[in-house]
Amino acid sequence: NDIVDEAIKGEYELRKKYEESLFGIIFNNLEQANPVRRITLSNQFRMHPVIGNFISKTYYNGIISSDLVKIESKQHGLQLPWAKGKVAVFCDVPRSCGSEYRGGKSKERRAEAERIVKLLDDLQKDPAFDHLNVGIITFYSKQVELICEVASGRGYTELDGNGSYVIKPQYQMTPDGREKLRIGSVDSFQGKEFDIVILSTVRSNNFKRIDENNLKVFGFLTLGNRLNVAFSRAQKLVITVGDRNMFSDEFAETYVKGLYEFNKLTEGEYGNRIQ
Template sequence: MLLLIIAVESVIPKQRAGEFFNPMLNEQQKLAVKRILSGECRPTPYILFGPPGTGKTLTVIEAILQIHYTLPDSRILVCAPSNAATDMICLRLHQSHLLKPGAMVRVNATFRSAEHIDDMVKPYCRDGEDIQKALWFRIIITTCSSAGMFYRPEVRLGHFTHVILDEAGQASEPESLIPIGLISEANGQIILVGDPKQLGPVIKSKIAVAFGLSVSLLERLTSREMYLRDEDAFGTCGAYNPLLITKLVKNYRSHSALLALPSKLFYHKELEVCADPSVVTSLLHWRKLPRKGFPLIFHGVRGSETRESSSPSWFNPTEAVQVMQYCCHLAKNESAVVSVTDIGVITPYRKQVEKIRFLLTSIDLADIKVGTVEEFQGQEYMVIILSTVRSYESLLDDDRYCLGFVSDPKRFNVAITRAKALLIVVGNPHVLVRDPCFCALLQYSLINKAYVGCDLPSELECLQKHD
């Protein structure tokens, strides 16, 4: 019995004040954890602004552990809009090996099938089946909508001292308010974690969109004056109020050539390249690169978009074949440089996903992940291939018709920031030039001699001659 007690006690960290469980955190991540721990901003929500690849999840895990061990009376509710994001938090906390048995519970919706739950997460779900029993745990993890199960007469109002909402940019505002409504009004702290420049909530009702429900609480707050940067007399952007918001800027994912454009378009040129050089430079000499040492290809294709009678979704056979060829060059040749699990194929339309999957299966590359932009948020791959699909040039005066889903800065941002070492974009430059983001990508590709394929629209031809 004594030996058992010693074994259990050994997993409890011997932590001194001011120390971090994860010594690899950078200064911004540490600052964010300290601000969350101090709670100086209460009752105003604290925002952790995490652009792509900046270690947002690492920071959240450290914050949860610090609150749990430093504030013994704390009761933490951790939520995210999706089961996948919620399970990931639970899994990362489990993998930290820093929580005692009985510290954490994962509460699932009653209709969720056990077969969709990771085996490592399942043990934490057992006590979550009984809400009254789940309340015994100091760390409760659930989705935003499932947090509604805690609105019961037997649950004390303001039970939770901390509500952490991860992927807050993807949650609708009503969805976000479900867990937030459970916070203690006396001394509770709300922490919103996410990136308002990436995908927002999926709202299918046009009426709801008209009334602003496609704007997340995170995005709405970050547009408010108190969360904006200071500006000097010349209008130059200064710093955020550190009591209210911390922006992470060190990117641990991508090669500098892949980071430069999104950093300029969405993040005030602040993203810093901190990725492992051995990883992000591994494809700089791939034989298909138009310019050796520059890991970007924009492959112009004047294909044809079409729809099947039974489906409203678009697909482009010419682009699908070009994607298949690039996958083949990367993963099937005798000098294959990339594993199939290191390649991700993104396209905005489900019918194009279906067509590309069929082609890849036919050449024994079915293990390459193919999906829509939404399926790739939060993920990263050595190689990303993006098929934009839209190619109808006859109605170029109607940008929304010819571009559809493609004309969305947030989707664009997510799509081009998943790659670590190589990004390949396949699309029609005569259509894509009408979108500001894709036009910037085309210009960037041409200036850096990374463009191949079809002829260019007249407004870009001069850049092709750029020295």
């Protein structure tokens, strides 16, 4: 459908310009104004080294080091069988569970929303979670709404007087005064940090995997800087929820490198794959 293709392309171009305005223009203007002041940081202290090294390798050509991170301060302490000692988890929701759905100009996937809320239920059962906070990130406004709707059925969210979903009071703050739970688009997480990040990828389709279809197949996931923002919000654990087959071939390596590399990371010592 040419109209849908053009709509997707238009959305992508708009977001690309927005991304460039955030990351490129300011950066370049700063360099022109004072080249000496533009510095690329060579060490990170915010994330578990496994997450830090994954992001450095995928997005910064390996130049950012995590060698100075105190690992004990970045351990989540969860004892859940699938999470214990792990830093990168891929929760596979295959297309047989239900594919993506286009609602208006955005995308949603109910099977992922339901699985994410089950993950929240799981985390609640672990005593270590009392002191941890979690950010649930997606690239699609419809998916934000759907996750909030499903979460309301489990008591995590409720409708306010304006008909918008908000986090229920008991899930708003950790004992040390940090934001306990946030559900939102990647843009609403700019500058935020969470112990655990759950990323809802949404895309699950059988479009032909040819170069000219990359936007139709992956949409906003092709924006590397936005994926980088999503992954790098996590300090201790990243859980990617989605159709893992979408991100495991050379086509994925070309157009959504971050998700391809994360999928590989979950094969290793600090990774896990669950359904």
